[in-house]
Amino acid sequence: MKKQTKLRAVGLCSGIEGFELAAEDNGVEVTATAEVNEDAKLVSFLNNGRKSLGDIRKINGADLGKFDLLLAGSSCKGWSQIGNQLGFAHSEGDILLHCIRIAKEANAKVILTENVPAIVSHSQGKSLEIINEFLVECGFTPFEGRVLNSAHWGLSTARKRWFACSFRKDVKHLPLVWPDFKKPPRHIRADLLPEEEVKDLYVDDSEFVKADRKRPVDPYSSLMLGYVRKQFRERMVWSIDALAPTFMAAIGGPGGPSGLFQMDDGRIRNLAPSEMLASMGFPKNYRIPFHGFRGGRLVGNALCPPVAKSVVSMVIKSLNGQGVAK
Numbered sequence: 001m002k003k004q005t006k007l008r009a010v011g012l013c014s015g016i017e018g019f020e021l022a023a024e025d026n027g028v029e030v031t032a033t034a035e036v037n038e039d040a041k042l043v044s045f046l047n048n049g050r051k052s053l054g055d056i057r058k059i060n061g062a063d064l065g066k067f068d069l070l071l072a073g074s075s076c077k078g079w080s081q082i083g084n085q086l087g088f089a090h091s092e093g094d095i096l097l098h099c100i101r102i103a104k105e106a107n108a109k110v111i112l113t114e115n116v117p118a119i120v121s122h123s124q125g126k127s128l129e130i131i132n133e134f135l136v137e138c139g140f141t142p143f144e145g146r147v148l149n150s151a152h153w154g155l156s157t158a159r160k161r162w163f164a165c166s167f168r169k170d171v172k173h174l175p176l177v178w179p180d181f182k183k184p185p186r187h188i189r190a191d192l193l194p195e196e197e198v199k200d201l202y203v204d205d206s207e208f209v210k211a212d213r214k215r216p217v218d219p220y221s222s223l224m225l226g227y228v229r230k231q232f233r234e235r236m237v238w239s240i241d242a243l244a245p246t247f248m249a250a251i252g253g254p255g256g257p258s259g260l261f262q263m264d265d266g267r268i269r270n271l272a273p274s275e276m277l278a279s280m281g282f283p284k285n286y287r288i289p290f291h292g293f294r295g296g297r298l299v300g301n302a303l304c305p306p307v308a309k310s311v312v313s314m315v316i317k318s319l320n321g322q323g324v325a326k
Helices: 018-025 038-048 095-106 118-137 273-279 292-300 305-320
Strands: 008-012 029-034 069-072 110-115 144-149 160-167 208-210 224-228 236-239 260-262
Touching (some): 008 095, 018 029, 095 110, 095 118, 110 305, 224 260
Parallel strands (some): 069 110
Antiparallel strands (some): 110 160, 144 160, 208 224, 224 236
């Protein structure tokens, strides 16, 4: 039997390296990462000791050395329903195309990417058609993707994200068998810190308006209890005995970016970045030196490592001629 060689990966638009953690948990060696956000670069260096390559627009893939997997955590700002959905017209709308270009220059075997589900339907699907056409021009197969819900992995936030995979055309592999998890739902209460560590996260709840909402039939849903003063997304208040809604870095105001949650004593607060990390499945020893909004934005831009781990495992098994990913 032929001995399998260790796979190598490069991460682009790495953020706080959720994709890279997932790859390493599968035994993949991450040889380089690239990120422009200074806070994210610091968090990654503190946890993994890697120095970022910086702006991917300035990277030539041929200079990265030999690697197999390109992990493209491309920007969602042009595609998200929270924004103005400018698509390719957004200042970061070309980021995924640059990731594909780099994969071609590096002769990588596989491109793995993650984004908001809205990228699939943007401009009636035409944007994804353009991306897939560029993949084919660069010698890769069109993206095969699935929208996966982190709650199904037993995490305490319902974060739905589109994961997609593309193979270099000459790479032999089995058909992808996408992970299909339905672990029991986990509530955000399980990830809350002791009171003495979160005293500064409480907000003025004097104008709290209770909503007449019944618990959702779907156990993998969040439960909104009401809102503070106005019924806007950044002022909605959620139950700690349900899943947290997806964290959104673009949301400011009193609930940004974690959302607001009502504690047992009736008071209302944000989540700490470390609570957000725990709910998304980051390792317990993962360090983030920023408290409040500054740290929360980094987590709101991240992906859930356990979900990404399953996707990376699926790709490795496809390349190695094995069965279902775990």
